[in-house]
Amino acid sequence: MKNLAVNADHASASRRWFRNMLWRAFPAPSEHDLANKAARALDVSPRQVKNWLREENDASLRYVTAVVMLAGAE
Numbered sequence: 509m510k511n512l513a514v515n516a517d518h519a520s521a522s523r524r525w526f527r528n529m530l531w532r533a534f535p536a537p538s539e540h541d542l543a544n545k546a547a548r549a550l551d552v553s554p555r556q557v558k559n560w561l562r563e564e565n566d567a568s569l570r571y572v573t574a575v576v577m578l579a580g581a582e
Contacts, residue, residue: 523563526572530561533579550574 534549536542539561543554550557550571559565567575 519566520563523560523566526567526575527561527563529572529575529579530557533575546575549578 530542530546534542534545536545539558540554543557543561546552546557547554552571556565560567560571
C-alpha cells in the first residue's frame with residue numbers, strides 16, 4: 509500500500525504550489541525582491557523565503573495560510 513504522507517511526488521507538488529502562491533502574493537521582478545518583501549510580511553528571513561521558492565523546504569501551515577490569504581486564493 510502506498511503511503512501518501514511520504515510520497516515524493518506529493519511533496520514536490522505541494523512545494524511547487526506554495527512557490528506559485530508566493531509569486532502570486534508578492535509580485536516582484538526577481539526572486540531577491542520577492543524574498544525581501546515576503547520576509548518582511550511573514551517575519552522570516554529572506555533566505556527562508558528563497559528556500560521555499562527553490563522548493564528546498566516545506567512551509568508550515570502558519571505560513572501557508574498567511575500566503576494563501578494574501579494571494580486571495582480560494
